Amino acid sequence: MADQANCIFCKIVAGTIPSYKLYEDAMTLAFLDINPGNPGHALVIPKAHAANLYASADKDLAAVMATVRKVAAAVEKTVSPDGLNLLQANGPGAAQSVFHFHMHILPRRNGDELKMNWGLKPGDKGELAALAVKIRANL
Ligand code: DGP
Numbered sequence: 001m002a003d004q005a006n007c008i009f010c011k012i013v014a015g016t017i018p019s020y021k022l023y024e025d026a027m028t029l030a031f032l033d034i035n036p037g038n039p040g041h042a043l044v045i046p047k048a049h050a051a052n053l054y055a056s057a058d059k060d061l062a063a064v065m066a067t068v069r070k071v072a073a074a075v076e077k078t079v080s081p082d083g084l085n086l087l088q089a090n091g092p093g094a095a096q097s098v099f100h101f102h103m104h105i106l107p108r109r110n111g112d113e114l115k116m117n118w119g120l121k122p123g124d125k126g127e128l129a130a131l132a133v134k135i136r137a138n139l
Pocket of ligand 1: 008019020031032033034035043088089095096097098099
């Protein structure tokens with residue numbers, strides 16, 4: 001897992017490697033994904049390094065979401081997609097490849113065939129109810 005010293009997104013924040021910057025404020029930065037799933041695919045990051053959701057400070061997450069809304073509206077206006085997904089990965093099993101928290105803003109096109117790594121099948125209602133109790137207990 002990358003630490004602050006060799007984190008590619010920290011280098012983008014510092015300006016030591018280039019990015020297609022979209023927006024910046026005191027706490028967040030938005031730029032285009034270098035490997036876009038569709039045109040307009042953008043990333044929003046906190047300037048403060050945190051590897052993933054669990055390591056992130058509430059104030060950084062709040063600031064990121066405010067930037068996500070601002071940038072998503074601009075992406076929507078710019079590329080007029082058929083829809084737009086917000087995505088965020090934690091850990092290699094969820095296909096996280098850069099270990100600095102980031103939200104994907106991913107414009108979608110009808111029939112674009114972009115796939116996430118899970119299938120849609122209904123959960124068992126009993127298991128869902130039991131799991132909800134366990135997760136609530138951990139809040
Ligand atoms: P994830 O798999 O959720 O960790 O997404 C990481 C994204 O970061 C991936 O879509 C590609 C993108 N990415 C990786 N390196 C760079 C980079 O140097 N610049 C930019 N703009 N994006 C990058």
